[in-house]
Amino acid sequence: MDYATALKELEDYYSSLLIIQYHNKPKAIGMIKSLVRALFADMILFKIRDGFNILREPFAIGKQLDCIGEWVGVDRIYDAGQPLYPWYSYVDWEQTTTDQYQGGFQDWDDPIVEDGGFLGFDDLIMGANKTALDDDLYLALIKMKIIKNSSTHTMGDLDKKFKQYFNDDIYITWDGFEMTYNYISKYAPVIIVAQNKEALPIVNGMVCKLNPL
DSSP: OOOOHHHHHHHEEETTOOOOOGGHHHHHHHHHHHHHHHHHHTTTHHHHHHHHSSHHHHHOOHHHHHHHHEEEHHOOOEESOOOOOOOBBOOOOOOOOOOOOOOOOSSSSSSSOTTBOOOOOOSSOOOOOOEOOOOOHHHHHHHHHHHHHHHOOOOHHHHHHHHHHHSSEEEEEETTTTTEEEEEEEGHHHHHHHTTOOOOOOOOOOOOEEEEE
C-alpha cells in the first residue's frame, strides 16, 4: 500500500467516526480529514509521541514530564525540609556568632558538602519549604511510579522492570524478608523522595532498605 492510499484510508476511517448528526456534513468531514492530514502528513502525531518518550533519548522534559507525572500519579514537588542525602550531626546545636541556626559541628566557613558529611543549614531548610525535582530526577521518579503501578510486586517482576527502566543503576537485592534498593549516587535524592511519596515499589510483608553505592 502506498502512502497516498494509506492516508486516504485514515481520513475515511476517522471521518466515519463522527457522531450521526455530522455524518453528512461536508464541513465536519473536511475538518476531520484536515486534522488527520496534519497529524500524519506533517508528522505531528509522531512528534507528540516522541515528546512524551521516557525510555530513550530525546527524553520528555518540562511540561511533558509534568503531564506524564499527572497521568501516573506523582508530581515533582517535595518538602525541602527533608534531607535527601545520608548525613551526620550531633543533637546539640553549635552556637556561633555567625548564625544561631547553624547545626551540628560543621565549620561555617569551610563546610563539608560531600555525601555523608555533616548536615548544615543549606541541607535542611528551616520550615516546610517546597521545591521541585529537576527533569532528570523527576523522570526517574516517574519511572519508579510506573513500575509500582504496573508491577505484580513479585521479586522476578520487579527485577525485570528495574532492569528495563534503569539498567543496573538501580537494582534490588533480596535476603529473606528484606529487600534492598542499591543505587548510584545520581539517584540518591530521588530515592528518598520516592520513598516519602510512596512511589517506591515494596513487596508486601518485606522490609525495605536503601543502599547507596
